[in-house]
Amino acid sequence: MPAAADELPSTGRGRRPPRPSGDDRELAILTTAERLLAERPLGAISVDDLARGAGISRPTFYFYFSSKDAVLLSLLDRVVEEADTAMREAFGSPATGARDGWARAIGAYYDTFRAHRPLTVAWAQARSTSDEVRGLWSAVFERWVQQSTAAIDAERARGAAPAGLPARDLAVALTSMNERVLYATFSGDGPAVAEADVVEVLLGIWLSAVYGAAIPD
Template identity: 65%
Template sequence: MTTARTPAGAAPSRGRRTGRSTGDERETAILATAERLLRQRAFGDISIDDLARGAGISRPTFYFYFPSKDAVLLTLLDRVTEEADAAAGGVFDRLAEDPRAHWRELIARFHATFGGHRDVVLACAQVRGTNAEVRRLWAEVLERWVRAVQAAIETERARGAAPDGLPARDLSIALNSMNERVWYATFAGDGPAVAERDVVDVLLDVWLTAIYRTTTPPVMPSAGTP
């Protein structure tokens, strides 16, 4: 599920480095300012002057790192999705050992990642209808996750743990899209919404029922088990 990418808007390295370069620190300061301001106000109410002031730089210096405030939001989204990919780790490789436990682990890790950056997630969801670049990046990310879950469903069917049924890709699209909407409602308080303390277990039961037709799928027998 992980894909190495260069974050959009990243500035090229310049000059001699001593630990972190000043350029890296300024870019990080811009991104940190943006995420902090998103906790306080809507993305549309944040100006480039706000971002520059919060990062301790001038407006012209801001443009050295990012061509627009949209590029800042895209970089934040890119980093959040990379963090989610990294959090998924090798969960799919261990799925057969205990499907319920490992599907829960996967959903919980994604929930923790997106919940930890909920203001970025909500801002991207709100501008996606009018921002083609955010829409394109999110579609690419969702396609990557759809393919990963599709492959996992097909593997579980091949080992006999999950029954055949709807096309695995269609099922994966529906499940990933459900997560997206449910998390948005939970994070935004956009009712009706599942309580945050319950959302992982609610999503888990729906996923298991859709994939296995049961909430207690079979585990792979341990080596040496008759």
Template identity: 30%
Template sequence: MTGTSPLAERLDRRRDAATRAIERAAVALFAERGFDRVSVDDVAVAAGISQRTFFRYFASKDDILLGYRRRLDVRLLAALADRPPAEGPVTALRNAFLATSTVPAENREDVLLRARATAAAPALHVRSRGERSAGTAAIAAVLAERMRADPDDRRARVIATAMSAVATAEWEAWVAGDGTGDPATQIAAALHLVEQGLGVLDRPDPAGEGS
């Protein structure tokens, strides 16, 4: 018999709810005081928990902000893997980015607070960018599989690196702006410009010269 038991599902929901409650309390403090001026003890007090309980959910206060982006990265890879096989690698990655960068209006304030708190903490911002940059290798691997190419295929690396960089730049521009509109709209417009140059990679390489 497979599947998750009802008890396990309830425990997962309870843990998720507790995690989100701690995150909300922490993000509110970060927005008010600045990330570097908030301690784990401050977060624990604001969330109504002990420091020991905090560390059951997070390894450090950094993970409160980095966790959101990491979850997006996981969703992006899943969305990319789920794109129809008929889509070329450029089209598939663009659609995966748009699916995962959409932020409903009711969630934008919270997302902006998290992103701006990260951007305002230099060391954390550098770490976040480094993790995202490292993640392009995972994207390239999925693309190479879609292209039925070698894992280190140059075309897959170029697509992953170029489109990820543009998507990240547009996301950061949205965060730094007035926060209106859906960031997916900005990302779509920017990726369209990239696609005009990379679209040829959606077509087979009859000469086999991609690597």
């Protein structure tokens, strides 16, 4: 008795490839965007480029994203979640000492954004033209400032760091420094710290600012 049509063994010939799911298409758009941003700036990438790279039509692209900026926002969400996870692990795991704790936090921040260098540069540039990108980044920045403020306050409370500038103001200034230093290093915009030295330079400044002359080992 012959098998039913849906039971026939597959030879791989004459069959249509499986249709990608909605999630697959969205991921293909995001992957294409990150790949193209490594080759050229966002302004030189069109919706047609994104659709073609993802293997979909232009109308299908608009089913998933309203614009190029929306793609950039979705990518920012994903990478920020990576950074937040890394930072939570760095702040939440026992450290061998203050220097080790700050080094892991700064290293996690640096490693995450270095892994997405073209996106980091694109977001920094898009903030001047996109209210949505600027708003999302401000919210992210605020979370990191709050984490750093709490860590500085904790070091002062246990007597490891001296009283000084308000902890939040210090956290804002230091986190802003991180952002600018990484952007310059990744983009080559203006004087920049060499990649191999970034974490150590940032760590040294954070330790000096938080602990003053009594920098921990």
